[in-house]
Amino acid sequence: MKNDSELMDMAKEAMKSAYAPYSHFSVGAAVETDDGEVYCGCNIENSSYGATICAERTAISKAVSEGYRRITRIAICDSNNSFAWPCGICRQVMSEFAVEDFYVILEDNGKLSNFFLKELLPNSFSGKDMNKK
Numbered sequence: 001m002k003n004d005s006e007l008m009d010m011a012k013e014a015m016k017s018a019y020a021p022y023s024h025f026s027v028g029a030a031v032e033t034d035d036g037e038v039y040c041g042c043n044i045e046n047s048s049y050g051a052t053i054c055a056e057r058t059a060i061s062k063a064v065s066e067g068y069r070r071i072t073r074i075a076i077c078d079s080n081n082s083f084a085w086p087c088g089i090c091r092q093v094m095s096e097f098a099v100e101d102f103y104v105i106l107e108d109n110g111k112l113s114n115f116f117l118k119e120l121l122p123n124s125f126s127g128k129d130m131n132k133k
């Protein structure tokens with residue numbers, strides 16, 4: 001298992017691969033599974049803007065496509081070096097695979113802070129909500 005700071009370093013490394021010719025805004029993410037595996041991702045833009053995928057979803061997609069469906073935390077960074085708040089779609093995708101106390105690690109001017117997904121996405125919609133009858 002990595003510590004939060006190591007996970008953030010991995011996110012920063014992944015950010016170097018960002019493909020962001022349109023926004024010129026690079027994002028990196030590193031997600032850890034409950035088995036201690038780490039998957040990293042960057043944002044990948046597209047000339048058809050809506051086809052862009054965020055760094056967080058790149059990382060989570062890599063984990064899930066390798067068979068890991070339980071993620072415990074994610075570190076996110078961006079080229080502004082301030083808190084890289086995840087977008088709403090990414091928060092929803094995190095919630096699909098997040099363990100109970102899943103948290104997001106962000107950095108501002110070199111200082112790490114943690115935020116529980118439950119705070120960032122309260123009363124979230126889940127698959128369970130569809131099966132209540």
Ligand code: THU
Pocket residue numbers: 020023025027042043044045052053054055056085086087090
């Ligand atoms: N972006 C992310 O990678 N993650 C987020 O949570 C917010 C936005 C990317 C998408 C796009 O390439 C750029 O930032 C500007 O929206």
